[in-house]
Amino acid sequence: MSLPSPVDVAIIGAGAAGLSAAHALQNSGLSVIVLEARDRVGGRAHTIMAAPGITFDLGCGWLHSADKNRFVGIAAQLNFEIDKTRPPWREQSFDAGFPLAERQDFVRALDAFYGRAEQAAQKAIPSGQDEAASDYLEPGNRWNPMIDALSSYINGCELDAVSILDMDAYEDTQINWRVRRGYGALIAAYGASCPLALNCEVSLIDHSGQQIRIETSLGALTADKVIVTVPTNLIADELVRFHPALPAKVDAAFGLPLGLADKVMLALDEPEALPKDGNLRGATMRTAMGSYHLRPFGQACIEGYFGGSFAQELEEAGPDAFAAQSIDEIAALIGNDYRRKLKPLAESRWSHDPFARGSYSHALPGHAGKRAVLAAPVDGRLFFAGEATSPNFFSTAHGAGDSGERAAKEVMAAVKA
Ligand SMILES: Cc1cc2nc3c(=O)[nH]c(=O)nc-3n(C[C@H](O)[C@H](O)[C@H](O)COP(=O)(O)OP(=O)(O)OC[C@H]3O[C@@H](n4cnc5c(N)ncnc54)[C@H](O)[C@@H]3O)c2cc1C
DSSP: OOOSSSSEEEEEOOHHHHHHHHHHHHTTTTOOOOOSSSSSSBBTTTTTEEEEEEEEESSSOEETTGGOOOHHHHHHTOOOOOOOOOOOOOOGGTTTTOOOHHHHHHHHHHHHHHHHHHHHHHHHHTOOOOBBGGSSTTOOTHHHHHHHHHHHTTTTSSSSGBBHHHHOOOOSSSEEETTTTHHHHHHHHHHTTTTTTTTOEEEEEEESSSEEEEEETTTEEEEEEEOOOOHHHHHHHHEEEEOEEEEOHHHHHHHHHEEEEEEEEEEEEEEGOOOOOOEEESSSOOOOEEEEEEEEEEOOEEEEEHHHHHHHHHEEEEEHHHHHHHHHHHHHHHHHHHEEEHHEEEEEEEEGGGTSSSEEEOOOTTOHHHHHHHSSBTTTEEESSSSOOSSSSSSHHHHHHHHHHHHHHHHHHHHOO
């Protein structure tokens, strides 16, 4: 394909952020192209059919803060059914290995931890004196490893790498819905009407001249304005380079690394023996464990979730390590006959994905302010979006979408100025 050149606006990356930016620019009168390295749109939003009748979101699956989530309205417009079943995260089906009284004790410890961290963050806001969230674990509390396991799912890393100011800035309205045909499928459908160049990997953004020159695997093009939406790890490692260099952006990206979360999908024989939308935590009293969603949407399968350093360890162990770990944990909880009833179907490996290199961003202690630094435009010509630039909905698809619209509005304001 030959690239259009020159264009008014080039958007780098066709994930939730880039596609939302393209939509927001649709009636602006500006010529727009979205440059995407992959052969598909969606980025970290990606639905596959793991088997006939089994929808699997390898990336985002939950419409978090659904009452403030742009993709709820978009789903309605595009005729994607929303499922409002409450998430089973605080349950343990059959009380397996984790009886109700223990769960209640865990939830008390968890809530107390969040309470301490929130209080500390509120006190620290005026001075900006940031700390690691792990400082607010109660020394010696028996639930600390499990609280850390939860952090590995939520933040993609353990609490010692999480800023309390950033954790406090996250806005969670506690309403979590799902898209029956897949969140990734919804975002791909949303992208279908955008002007796209696929298989187009950007390596250099040269903003030394009057026009911005963009070097890609499909050749070079020039643009008046550029919106950059690639994940932070790619900016930090300078896989997308700027000329002249932008050290403040590279530094900000280093402060906002992508943590790791991975999923595995297992086919389930004799599904009726397990509850629809049930849940199992693989273990208690340790951080290295999976969390299992039983029969999501009533499908004949179990979806496993792993985070942080344990997810990294299992990715390094090679294909099928997630499935083997999941089957061991599930069999230990609900019976050895599940070894024969479960069959691996698919898994994600986000840290090995060259165009993501991780799952979602967290701010390192001392770096909560870097989201605003990363989001700030440069010279009225370079604009930045992507989940890591969202002030309150970072790490999510809707936060990425909001940031894309914000960057598009900045572009339109700059054009008018
Ligand atoms: C396992 C997992 C579970 C998740 N669960 C949820 C959830 O339940 N709910 C939720 O809201 N969020 C969830 N997320 C996070 C959510 O998927 C992301 O925050 C969101 O999709 C990020 O969108 P983005 O546009 O910022 O980045 P991306 O989707 O990463 O888009 C950036 C795009 O840039 C492209 N790109 C990279 N390098 C180049 C280059 N050199 N040239 C051109 N293009 C390039 C990439 O291919 C990609 O398409 C999850 C993520 C993972 C991995």
